[in-house]
Amino acid sequence: MNASDIVERQVAAGGGAKTAVVAEDATLTYDELRRQINRAGGALRELGVRREQRVLLVLDDTAAFPIVFLGAMRIGAVPVPVSPRDKDDNFRHFVEDSYAELGVADAPLLERLAGVLGGHDVRWLVAATKRLSPPAPARKPAPA
Known part of the structure; x- marks a missing residue:
């Protein structure tokens, strides 16, 4: 099992229409997230990403982050998230230390x-x- 299986379980339990991701650029239901995860995983596989291979993710806080992160996990790859605000030396370190052959940015x-x-x-x-x-519209705090 990996984290992408949580999405599958939610859809299988009838929760596909429920909101799964709320980001500044998108709101995705579990059904939509599942489709996007499968597309991302398929694209990574087509690019030659193999099981246990590292994939460097240099993504901002958008819907692309969970999609690609979980898509990599779906095919057995290991996502290596790096903050896009990180220092240049840290980028070099993550590339060298992770042995990533593919990055998504x-x-x-x-x-x-x-x-x-x-x-x-x-x-x-x-x-x-x-x-x-x-x-998605801003959520109101629950009454106390």
Whole structure:
């Protein structure tokens, strides 16, 4: 079992229409999240990602993060999340220490990463940051 199985269990229990992810750029139900996880896992597999291979994730707090994180887990890969606000030296360290051969990053970071990680054999995939649905309205606090 891995964390992506939690989504499968929720859908199997009839909770597919319930909200699973609320991010600034998207709100996803469990059904939508499941489809996106499967697509992300399939894309990683098509790019040659194998079981137990590390996938570096340099993603902001968008819906792409849980989708790619769980998509990597779905195929048995190991997601290695790195804050996009981290220092350049830390990026180098994560690449060298993780042995990642593939990274997934937000488009605005690619130029910076290419400059910092020149000489490393990491292939980069750009995460879709397009809004999948309107942001969810702010939730009101529960009455005390």
